[in-house]
Amino acid sequence: MSDGAITLLDPRLGWALLCLFGLLWVFLGWYWGRRASSVDDFLLAGRKVGLALGTATAMATWVTSNTVMLAPVFALEKGLWGMVAYSTASFGLFLFAPLSRRIRTLMPEGHTSGDFMRLRYGKWAWYLFLVISMVYSVAWLVSMGTAGGKLMETLAGIPYFHGVTAILLVCVIYTLFGGMYAVIGTDFIQSAIILAGVLLVGSLVVIRTDLRALYDTMAVEQPSLINALMPVALLSLFNNMFFGFGEVFHNNVWWSRAHAMRAEVAPRAFFLSGLLWFPIPIAAGFIALSATSLGVNVIDPNTVGPLVAGQVLGKLGAVLVFVVVFCSLASSIDSLLAATSDLLLQDLGKKILGISSEPSRFRLYSKFIIILLGFLTWVLCALEMDLLQILFLSGPLVASAIWPIIAGLYWNRAHWLAAVLAMLLGSALGLWAYFQIGWYTASLISAVVSMAVIFVSVPFCRQTFDWKKLHE
């Protein structure tokens, strides 16, 4: 039986892989960055991204290290239904497809999700939205950086601080060089690697596992994992879904992609990306269930994925997991850096602080903000702040923004005050539910409260919104 605490790769090999892929991403960032001749090119890849790259970037951005490393934990804790519950996070991508069409129709020259909130609802809703978005974005960014450092340490014995620094440095550099072109281009390669890696490891585990024997053993020793009505799995099903809706509908990572793609491509790309994403948590997660039958003693569930991969594929499996995890981290961090800096630049910088929008200076500010955001992330990661907890707490915050966005896009009688109240009450009651009832209720309650406020407000709204006001 193997010990779950050992590292899988020699640190030198880990560093070699980090440097190899890091240099590749940086080179590609520089190479593709030469295409960017205008601010729109740098921030939104010229607004002409096609279906292949559009689909890949949406899928890869949504595949985080959590998808690959946490899915096995979900399988171990919540069983088969738990993996399906995780997969429902893809529904956010499916449903963003029609939203992206509407966004492109209403705001063909739009830049950020903040633009929409400001023009649709006015400054108070916009300010509140920005606070929610920044809390979530920074928490996501830092949790990715922290996860990267911990994973590099677990997988290859690379000291945490060094791993964090290396990953963030690589992502900041190639995002700086190439902007959205670099982000989207590298996302395509990273998505192919992630899919190939998950397929290879999963297939080999299936070949080497007697599924019938596995099932029979689970029926005796871990029956809850094959219980179709396992309570925590059922509860997390809808909660995860609403957390996912909130994350995708509100965040500038997805709005910037909607603006970067060709208008007719965006809906299909998001829908396809949802389809591509859906099976990944199951394919990556089920291997945890095979651990014992493959002779792997699970001690720390967070390492079960790499351990099983190492068991079936030896050193190749360990290399594959390392590379897949690095790709899933990079594909999310680069998108977050680009989109969050874009939001800060456009909304805070340009609209609130009134910085110059002269193209060459604007692009300089954009790069400065990417560096600043990268540095802030690095500092928070270095402090080893447990922002994963903050990320989960942001669930009710982002879920409260779901209905203001849906109503704002489709209903011309959604009032700004309703949007503000929906976000405030949804967030407050969602956070209350998180601490008083349980984490598995927070996003659900937030979304439902927000929905109730919006629905109740519509009959009282006398004004109808002129959609042309969104064309700035």
Next chain:
Amino acid sequence: MEWDLTSNHDPSNLTFILQQSSDASFDSSIVRYEGPDQATYLSGLAAGNYFFRVMAEGPQSAALSSWSQPFELQVVFVGTHQVILLSLIGLAGFTILVVSIMVGHRLSQREPKVLSS
């Protein structure tokens, strides 16, 4: 679940056996783990009471210790009412959301061009 040796014996040559039973007498039990590690992750237990005990064996399966004191574990799930209520709320919220987006999408496609030049 973790276990430690009470003596200063070197644990590296030992095999630990972890037994699980639903009664304190261990009349019917299963072996949950057998190997050199001093911990194992347990999950997926159905609701109920469980008892665990561990023993150490030396080389050639020579028993080195007697069984440890049983450790009692109670597995309790979230209440049925809460699960059903929250699931129904979730299903309703999800349905309303999907229908709203689909209807909004359909109606918006029938709108005249919003931004005519």
Next chain:
Amino acid sequence: MSNLHVAELFVFIPFAVMKWMIYLSLAGVGLGLLILIVLFIRDWKGGQLW
């Protein structure tokens, strides 16, 4: 107050469902990879990449 016991909330997922869930998820990942490659080639040939 209902006496519904938690143990009644127990329905085993059949083995066939588990098996096909795993097979289909792997097939889905493989198909996804194929779709990405095909789309890439199509966009590249048509000059529609970006």
